[in-house]
Amino acid sequence: MSAASDAPGGAALRLERAATVDALAERVAARVIAVCRARQEAGAVPCVVLTGGSMGRASLLGIAAHAERDSVDWSRVRVLWGDERWVPAGHEERNDRLADELLFPHVEVDPAFIHRVPGSDSGLTLDEAAAQYAVAVDRAGRIDVALNGVGPDGHLCSLFPGRADLLVDGPDAPAAMVVRDSPKPPPERVTLTLPAVRRADRVWLLAAGAEKAEAVARIVRPDADDPLPAARVHGRDETVLWVDAAAGLAPA
């Protein structure tokens, strides 16, 4: 399998398949738990970037239900999000609400390690919220695994195709930026930038369902001139495209 990235220096893309979305989520959950446990055994505080959407939900359900869940000390896990919607804290459209509902009630977490994008009710402007989140991401340091749900259009985080303004890149790029006029509601968001995602040791792209099959095919065989946003990232050590049977329908 060739690398899907348009940037040098990252791990080549690898495909991981499961029959169903539930089987996929269980395997992703098992790997998240294994990575966190190994890092804790090495004396580190692992850092995981969570995602929203359908695979954000499925992967959190998978972690919460996993038999090995409590082999990780979740109070010593740092959590970031790949993107967040600019709505008030606790709003049903916020990506962090998934973790608040599906994982955090089942494990002990330390709020000092949970780095949320401020809400639209925080008193900050959208630009201030993005700048504050960029500082939190920079301070978080090493990212062990970044989970990224892939949209049917090939977006990851809130980096949408056809939006050259969102392809902020290079060593001087901030870790997070503002998105306005998002093609998917809500229109205002904060997202990690491409180089921030590439900072992760492991970048995992998650896609389940037939509506993701076209995007998956275009990640596996990226357009050389204009790759999808999800085909522009890689991990330092690992780049994995996790697909269920329906999303992986197109021959790899």
Ligand SMILES: O=C1O[C@H](COP(=O)(O)O)[C@@H](O)[C@H](O)[C@H]1O
């Ligand atoms: O808007 C977003 O969409 C993607 C994917 O969502 P899905 O429902 O098509 O799976 C998500 O991963 C991203 O975090 C989110 O903000």
